[in-house]
Amino acid sequence: MIPVCRLDDLPAGExxxxxxxxxxxxxxxxxxxxxxxxxxxxxxxxxxxxxxxGCLVECPLHAASFDxxxxxPTCLPARRAVRTHRVTVDDGxxxxxxxxxxxxxxxxxxxxxxx
Amino acid sequence: MRTVTVVGASLSGLYAxxxxxxxxxxxxxxxxxxxxxxxxxxxxxxKDFLTxxxxxxxxxxxxxxxxxxxxxxxLLGVRARGLDVRGRTVLLGDGRTVSTDGxxxxxxASARRLPGCELAGVHTLRTxxxxxxxxxxxxxGTRRVVVIGGGFIGAETASSCAGLGHDVTVVEAAPLPLVxxxxxxxxxxxxxxxxxxxxxxxxGTGVAGLRGxxxxxxxxxxxGRLLPADIVIVGIGAxxxxxxxxxxxxxxxxxxxxxDGCVTALPQVVAVGDVAxxxxxxxxxxxxxxxxxxxxxxxxxxxHTAETVRPLPYFWSDxxxxxxxxxxxxxxxxxxxxxEGGVTDDAxxxxxxxxxxxxxxxxxxxxxxxxxRPFMRARRELGxxxxxxxxxxx
Numbered sequence: 001m002i003p004v005c006r007l008d009d010l011p012a013g014e015x016x017x018x019x020x021x022x023x024x025x026x027x028x029x030x031x032x033x034x035x036x037x038x039x040x041x042x043x044x045x046x047x048x049x050x051x052x053x054g055c056l057v058e059c060p061l062h063a064a065s066f067d068x069x070x071x072x073p074t075c076l077p078a079r080r081a082v083r084t085h086r087v088t089v090d091d092g093x094x095x096x097x098x099x100x101x102x103x104x105x106x107x108x109x110x111x112x113x114x115x
Numbered sequence: 116m117r118t119v120t121v122v123g124a125s126l127s128g129l130y131a132x133x134x135x136x137x138x139x140x141x142x143x144x145x146x147x148x149x150x151x152x153x154x155x156x157x158x159x160x161x162k163d164f165l166t167x168x169x170x171x172x173x174x175x176x177x178x179x180x181x182x183x184x185x186x187x188x189x190l191l192g193v194r195a196r197g198l199d200v201r202g203r204t205v206l207l208g209d210g211r212t213v214s215t216d217g218x219x220x221x222x223x224a225s226a227r228r229l230p231g232c233e234l235a236g237v238h239t240l241r242t243x244x245x246x247x248x249x250x251x252x253x254x255x256g257t258r259r260v261v262v263i264g265g266g267f268i269g270a271e272t273a274s275s276c277a278g279l280g281h282d283v284t285v286v287e288a289a290p291l292p293l294v295x296x297x298x299x300x301x302x303x304x305x306x307x308x309x310x311x312x313x314x315x316x317x318x319g320t321g322v323a324g325l326r327g328x329x330x331x332x333x334x335x336x337x338x339g340r341l342l343p344a345d346i347v348i349v350g351i352g353a354x355x356x357x358x359x360x361x362x363x364x365x366x367x368x369x370x371x372x373x374x375d376g377c378v379t380a381l382p383q384v385v386a387v388g389d390v391a392x393x394x395x396x397x398x399x400x401x402x403x404x405x406x407x408x409x410x411x412x413x414x415x416x417x418x419h420t421a422e423t424v425r426p427l428p429y430f431w432s433d434x435x436x437x438x439x440x441x442x443x444x445x446x447x448x449x450x451x452x453x454x455e456g457g458v459t460d461d462a463x464x465x466x467x468x469x470x471x472x473x474x475x476x477x478x479x480x481x482x483x484x485x486x487x488r489p490f491m492r493a494r495r496e497l498g499x500x501x502x503x504x505x506x507x508x509x
Contacts, residue, residue, distance in 0.1 A: 043159065044433075049487040051495070060487035061431060061440075062401070076130075077156075077405065079178065 004087075004094040015057075017048035024085060024096055027068055029055055034068035035085035035096045042078040116216040116383075116416065117142045120205050121187075122195045123221030124148025126156065127388030127404035129176055131219040132185055134412035144187040145213050147205065149222075151192035152243055153177065158401055160246040161271040162433050166278055167250065174243065195222065198363040202381040217415050219408075220360070220371055220379070220386040224353035224399060229263065231325035237347045240272055249348065253279055258345040260284070261334045263322055265292025267432045269350035270309065274434040276348075277314050284315040284342055286334065291318060296430075297441065300451045301470055301482050305439060307462025312435035317342075353399060355390045370397040375423035377411035382418055385411040394425065402429045427498045437463060440487065442494040443480025445472040455486055469493070 004026050005016055015027045017038050025038035025048035034055070038048050045061035056074060058065045064078035071084040086097040119135055121128045124146050132146055148154075155174040163169040177185075190207065197206035198218065205213040226239035238249045249272075252258075258281050262273045265287030277283045285292075293302040309316040317336070325347060326333040334342045355370040365379050366372040370392035377385045377393055388404040391397065403426065410424040429442040449472040456468030467485025471478050471493065481497060483490030 043156075044163070046487070049491075051491050058491075060491045061438075076133075077176075079181075 001088075002096045002098065004096055007089050007092050007094055010094060013052060015048045015050075015052060017046060018096065020098065023048075024098070025057075026087060026094060026096060027052055027057065029068055033087040033089070033094060035087045036066065036068060036071050037082040039082075040064055040066075040078060041073070041080040041082055047082070116140065118145065118213075118215045119143075119217040119219065119415070120145040120147065120213050120215040121219040121221055122147045122198075122205060123219075123223055123388070123390070124150070124154055124189065124191060125221065125223055125388070125404075126154065126176065126401065127223070127408055128219070128221035129154040130405050130408040131221055131387055131412055132187055133181075134408045135219075135416075136185055138412055138416055140412075140416060142216075144185065145205075145215065146187045146189050147193060147195050147207065147213070148189070148191045149194040149208075150242060150244070153182075153189075153191070155243055157241070160243065161240055161268055162275060164246055165240075165250055165253070165272065165275040167254070171243070195359050198360055198365070198384070200362070200364045202363065202365075202384045216383060218384045219411065219415065220384065220390060221388050221408075222356040222359065222390045224355045224389040226349070227352045227354055229322065229325065229349050229351070231327075231331070232349065234325055234327045234347075235330035236327070236345055237325060237331050237349065239349050240268055241353065249346075252346060253281065257281055259343055260346045260348065261286060261342050261344040262348045262350060263334065264350035264352070265289075265306070265309075265316065265318070266350060266352065267293075267296075267430070269348070270305075270434045271432060272348050272350060273309065273314050274312055276346075277312050277435075281346075283313075284317060284344075285309055286320070286322060286336065286342070287316065287318045288321040289318065292316075297482060298445060298447065298449070298451060298472070303461065304458055304463055304468075305484070307458075307460065308435045308437055311460075311462045314435075353389065355392075355397065357390060368392065374420055375425060376414045376420035377407050377424065378414050378420045383415065385415045387411045394423070398428060400428060400430045402426065427494070429494065437467070437484050438487070440483045440490050440494075441480065442490070443472065443478075443497050445480040446474065449474045449479050451482075455489055456484070 010028045018024050023038040026035045040059040042064050049060045051058040055068045065074045071081040085099050088095050121131050154176040194208035196208045226241040260276045260281045260283045262269045262285045265285050273283050273285045291302045321337040323335040323337045357367045371386040373393050375394035387407040389399045406426045410422050414420050431440045453470045456464045463484040469486045469489050470482045472480040481493040
């Protein structure tokens with residue numbers, strides 16, 4: 001669990017990048033908090049600097065768009081999903097619970113089976 | 116339409132194939148590519164691929180799943196040699212022919228060369244094979260590198276070479292590189308990035324010739340200077356690949372002439388990407404190559420120009436750790452105003468900068484160095500402005 005910032009410091013429409021490896025971006029999308037891997041899966045660009053609209057963030061370099069809820073790209077040029085991470089707020093402090101690679105893979109497989 | 120042939124298997128060719136299927140074309144789809152490789156992304160070739168930070172698998176534009184879905188016949192490693200006057204037969208370099216009802220021309224452009232390019236150690240950087248060869252040579256030890264041309268390819272390649280520890284000089288014939296793209300003020304600021312990156316920038320002199328018998332040993336400048344070199348990279352622009360269309364009825368003039376909807380003189384032949392001169396403009400931009408195919412395919416399937424495309428020009432460049440982004444249409448008479456960040460020692464501040472190009476109180480273009488967020492806002496506003504302005508005219 002990684003502390004990110006005070007909730008007060010992340011108003012609606014804003015985002016923040018945390019220097020984990022790989023880096024993670026945390027978004028306040030109209031009051032809902034989401035965390036995804038920060039680096040676009042197409043090419044090296046920071047999604048925390050992207051254009052936030054509803055639950056979608058558009059990459060600032062080539063306009064690939066990702067759904068913050070699932071991490072899935074909604075249009076080209078990205079084809080691979082970014083990982084999503086759980087976000088909690090405790091005592092006014094935003095925390096990210098980093099999804100482990102193994103869990104992410106299992107989740108992806110389960111989704112694949114369900115689909 | 117029963118058969119559509121996409122000539123060119125790079126970015127815009129792949130996007131055209133995708134669009135054909137996405138827009139309901141369920142006939143025979145043939146994709147012809149002169150390179151032996153599956154579609155790959157070129158922008159990383161001068162950057163992360165050259166430095167070894169990323170590998171070939173990261174260049175792939177498509178995967179096995181999509182390839183299956185596209186259900187196309189891929190004729191790779193074979194060059195198109197001609198298009199008959201009716202635009203119904205594509206002739207291939209190996210003697211085969213493809214009879215077709217529709218054609219998407221996506222043959223791109225080739226790196227412009229210099230006399231002496233056959234010497235060992237002289238490179239261009241356009242294709243994966245070019246990049247493989249240069250990368251291997253750069254990995255063989257510290258060398259003296261001369262980059263001819265200070266445009267985006269030249270600057271990015273110089274930056275990558277400097278990052279690998281080589282001794283790099285960039286030669287630019289104009290008094291400053293990138294003036295046509297950025298205007299003199301901002302071109303001067305971006306030129307400062309070379310110096311900050313430890314690269315010598317020699318401007319205002321052309322190249323008289325390359326020295327060497329088997330391998331290159333130096334670059335002779337028009338002003339008489341000689342720059343010793345073990346590796347020379349020629350980045351002096353690209354020529355649209357239209358030679359194969361010489362016997363066709365298509366109008367060719369620095370590209371395949373198309374209307375605003377990417378449609379050529381023949382309604383069943385459209386052109387996209389670097390090879391296409393769309394509505395009078397030929398853009399060698401990644402974004403154009405990805406945006407034109409949707410409209411081109413729509414018009415191809417409709418049999419006439421049902422839709423036009425005029426995206427806001429956008430390009431980017433990564434060099435010396437800085438990300439340059441530019442969007443809009445500037446004129447030389449526009450004024451430039453830095454609205455965020457600034458300039459230190461004739462180069463962008465560490466925190467970057469945002470500059471707006473203005474005409475009659477209106478923003479015409481925006482340049483960003485490491486300021487992606489405000490750039491994106493400005494780019495979107497410009498995009499909207501274009502739509503509004505054009506709607507008002509029509």
